[in-house]
Amino acid sequence: MNKKLKFRFSRKALAYPYMAFLILFVVVPLVMILINAFITDGNKIGFDNFVEFFSDAGGGLTVLGNSLIIGFVTTLLCLVIGYPVAYFLAKYHASNNVLVLMFILPMWVNFLIRTLSTKTIFLAMDLELGMGTVLFGMVYNYLPYMILPLHTTLVSIDKRLIEASEDLGASKGTVLVKTIFPLSLPGVVSGITMTFIPAISTFAISEILSVSKIYLFGDAINMHFSKATNSFGVGSVMSLVMLVLVIVSNLFTSLNEEEVRSVL
Amino acid sequence: MKEKIIEIVNVCKSYDEKPVVKNVSLTIYKGEFVTLLGPSGCGKTTTLRMIAGFEQPTSGKVFFNGKDITELPPHKRNVNTVFQKYALFPHLNVFGNIAYGLKLKTIPDGQPFQNRKGQTVQKMRHLTKAEITEKVNRALKMVDLEDYGHRSVNSLSGGQQQRVAIARALVNEPQVLLLDEPLGALDLKMRKDMQIELMQMHKKLGITFVYVTHDQEEALTMSDKIVVMKDGQIQQIGTPTKVYDEPANAFVADFIGESNILSGTMVKDCCVNISGHTFECVDKGFKRNEPIDVIIRPEDIHIVDVADSNCLVEAEVLTCVFKGDHYQVTALTFGDERNELIIHDNVQVAVGDKIGLYIKPFDFHIMHKARLINTLEGEMYDTGVVEFCGGRFPCNSTLDEGTKVKISVDFDDVELTDDEEDGVIGATVISTIYKGSYYQCIVRTDDYYDFFVDTDYEWLINDRVGIKIAPDKILLEEVKDEQKVEV
Known part of the structure; x- marks a missing residue:
């Protein structure tokens, strides 16, 4: 009986410090955001913040719309540029690892440094900072996040399926459209989520590359918390909206392959 | 058509x-x-x-x-x-x-x-x-x-x-x-x-x-x-x-179905000698005393009484295993050179029994040997050292450095070593066939020469082995430049 009461050090205990960290720095702040969302002017409890955001009084909804559009365009551009890159990387993967490295290398440089250097280049070229430069910065920053999952799925496609497709009468182009692309859909979906979510929530890129002319959802949240006073409430509501978007897209990725295909 | x-x-x-x-x-x-x-x-x-x-x-x-x-x-x-x-x-x-x-x-x-x-x-x-x-x-x-x-x-x-x-x-x-x-x-x-x-x-x-x-x-x-x-x-x-x-060669016979593959010599048409015993067969057209491979399917060997007039050779039973529709018997023939045979028959025998074996003449399948001796080309590296297949082998020769030579090595003079490092050169085993009293292996060197080796041990296919040859077993013959050697 005595033995049962004794604390037994099991491998599970190794996870406790991180659990504590998670509770303190992830769960607690989330709860605080949730509470903040219902508090207006420091003491009133109610749905005022939600009303303010969803009635677009402070322009929050418009910013969300703009961000979604920019996020969508960025993702589309990343997909259109990234798919061929990932395809050729996968095709010549065995013989050339240096190529893959070249595409991952930019990820090792801090994104702020990358973005600031991009700005300097644009200024040196005498380009006007605005929508174009922001989109460029976004695509440049998020392209690796599109290429990597695509590359992983494309590499893992069974070569025999491609041969089977050719055997059944498919030319090289048809193989790509009818076999390789459908089989790479899981990679496309995870590439989209890995690009789209950061693209709508980012603030630094748009701020730096448009000299704060273009105002995205991330910028708005940032402003509510850091610059304006007494607007923690609306900021929290916006954070919650962001969170819901993230959860929805993650649900989308975690659907199994067949469900993804039926959705698309 | x-x-x-x-x-x-x-x-x-x-x-x-x-x-x-x-x-x-x-x-x-x-x-x-x-x-x-x-x-x-x-x-x-x-x-x-x-x-x-x-x-x-x-x-x-x-x-x-x-x-x-x-x-x-x-x-x-x-x-x-x-x-x-x-x-x-x-x-x-x-x-x-x-x-x-x-x-x-x-x-x-x-x-x-x-x-x-x-x-x-x-x-x-x-x-x-x-x-x-x-x-x-x-x-x-x-x-x-x-x-x-x-x-x-x-x-x-x-x-x-x-x-x-x-x-x-x-x-x-x-x-x-x-x-x-x-x-x-x-x-x-x-x-x-x-x-x-x-x-x-x-x-x-x-x-x-x-x-x-x-x-x-x-x-x-x-x-x-x-x-x-x-x-x-x-x-x-x-x-x-x-x-x-009618398998074309020992490999086909070994790969398709079970078979006994033995070495023998053709005494004359329709007469083959295997390890000192002479048997009647139906094959003709071989050279007199030509070394050949003989294939006998296990189901073609019949167990008879030692006293039976059909008894061609006597053997001692080593194992007898029931296989459902037949017994699989392994037996060791008597004689100077004893061969192990696999027999499928439907009589049960006891281990240690002395049995007689009968084989019909047309069940001896006689085939030319793929090769009688390993021959290859090489060069004298130094006096007493010959270089071939990327290795330097000591030999008993007084030929000068740089002389082109034809090398002949008998199957049972090639020695295989378990550890690749122990041999002069390394090689991969590509086939092993049991020939009644010994194994015939084919080992491939890294520059694609296939050595035929007769050995007492069964070497596993795809294993790496080393090759050694005793100096006095390497037979050398000088090759004149204009003379083309067929390997």
């Missing part, structure tokens, strides 16, 4: 300079069930892939209905393949998999007509949905999967996936169906059933089947013609009975 459908002419294939298929020529006739049989790595799958178009031969030609298709991509060839482990499309259901080829197919639409420029034009069209559905359903029915069209391929058992793969290939009505070890992943019972089903399909459809397998029993059961391959080369082409009863 049978009509040729596929002709492979002097085809070679190498990957990174490593030959996989060496000068293979093969003719396949319309409607035949041809099996390419051989151990793994013998080039049978590569040969099949060259017929399918997935590989291009390094040299040589492939003809289909008389037309050269060597360079034709797979999608333009009128052949379909059933892949090893099926290769079904996971993103499509059973119906979608089978319909895949049909959706890509175009057929002539209406009669050819003359256009304004006076050229004859044939309009092509895709199959309609109804046509595809009808064909797919017929294919599903053929493989007994009528109600499975909507199922996901991953929810099917191995046998069912196999049937889908066959239906997917056959629905395109190819002239030749290529099958790459299609039954390898199935359990024994399922495999037997599928063998019979495939044979029935072949009979019913009347198209040509080219089947690749390493399972000799499968090949013997199903084929009209067996092509035995080893090491990228064809060893024998023949009907199952021919290949089984």
Whole structure:
């Protein structure tokens, strides 16, 4: 009986410090955001913040719309540029690892440094900072996040399926459209989520590359918390909206392959 | 006269300079069930892939209905393949998999007509949905999967996936169906059933089947013609009975069915000497006292009483194992040189029994030996040291440095070492055949010379070994420059 009461050090205990960290720095702040969302002017409890955001009084909804559009365009551009890159990387993967490295290398440089250097280049070229430069910065920053999952799925496609497709009468182009692309859909979906979510929530890129002319959802949240006073409430509501978007897209990725295909 | 459908002419294939298929020529006739049989790595799958178009031969030609298709991509060839482990499309259901080829197919639409420029034009069209559905359903029915069209391929058992793969290939009505070890992943019972089903399909459809397998029993059961391959080369082409009863060489005999392979000499026509005993046989045309290989199938050796007048040789029983429809007996013959024989008979004997053995004259299968002595070319590295196959061997020779020499080494003078480092050069064991009282191995050096080695031990195929040769066993002969040596 005595033995049962004794604390037994099991491998599970190794996870406790991180659990504590998670509770303190992830769960607690989330709860605080949730509470903040219902508090207006420091003491009133109610749905005022939600009303303010969803009635677009402070322009929050418009910013969300703009961000979604920019996020969508960025993702589309990343997909259109990234798919061929990932395809050729996968095709010549065995013989050339240096190529893959070249595409991952930019990820090792801090994104702020990358973005600031991009700005300097644009200024040196005498380009006007605005929508174009922001989109460029976004695509440049998020392209690796599109290429990597695509590359992983494309590499893992069974070569025999491609041969089977050719055997059944498919030319090289048809193989790509009818076999390789459908089989790479899981990679496309995870590439989209890995690009789209950061693209709508980012603030630094748009701020730096448009000299704060273009105002995205991330910028708005940032402003509510850091610059304006007494607007923690609306900021929290916006954070919650962001969170819901993230959860929805993650649900989308975690659907199994067949469900993804039926959705698309 | 049978009509040729596929002709492979002097085809070679190498990957990174490593030959996989060496000068293979093969003719396949319309409607035949041809099996390419051989151990793994013998080039049978590569040969099949060259017929399918997935590989291009390094040299040589492939003809289909008389037309050269060597360079034709797979999608333009009128052949379909059933892949090893099926290769079904996971993103499509059973119906979608089978319909895949049909959706890509175009057929002539209406009669050819003359256009304004006076050229004859044939309009092509895709199959309609109804046509595809009808064909797919017929294919599903053929493989007994009528109600499975909507199922996901991953929810099917191995046998069912196999049937889908066959239906997917056959629905395109190819002239030749290529099958790459299609039954390898199935359990024994399922495999037997599928063998019979495939044979029935072949009979019913009347198209040509080219089947690749390493399972000799499968090949013997199903084929009209067996092509035995080893090491990228064809060893024998023949009907199952021919290949089984009259193997072309010791390898074929060893690979197909169980067999006793012994060394002997041909005393004269119809008379063979094996380890001091003389037997009557039916083979003629060998040189007097020519060393030969003799093959005797276990079921052709009959156990008789020692006192029986039929008794040709006496032997001592080592083991006797019941195998259901027969007893498998191993026995050691008496005499100066004792040979171990495997016997399948339906009499039970006890270990240690003295038994008599009887073999009918035409059950001795006599074959020329592939090689009598290892001969190769080399160069004197120094006085008393000869260099060949990338190694320097000490030898008893006084020839000068740089002299080109012909080296001969007897099979039993080559010594194999377990540790590659212990030998002068390294080599890979590529075949081991038991010859009654010793093993004959073929070991391949890193520059592709095959040493024949007679040894007391069984060396495992694909093992790395070292090669050593005693200095006095290396026979050297100087080669004059203008003299060409055939190795």
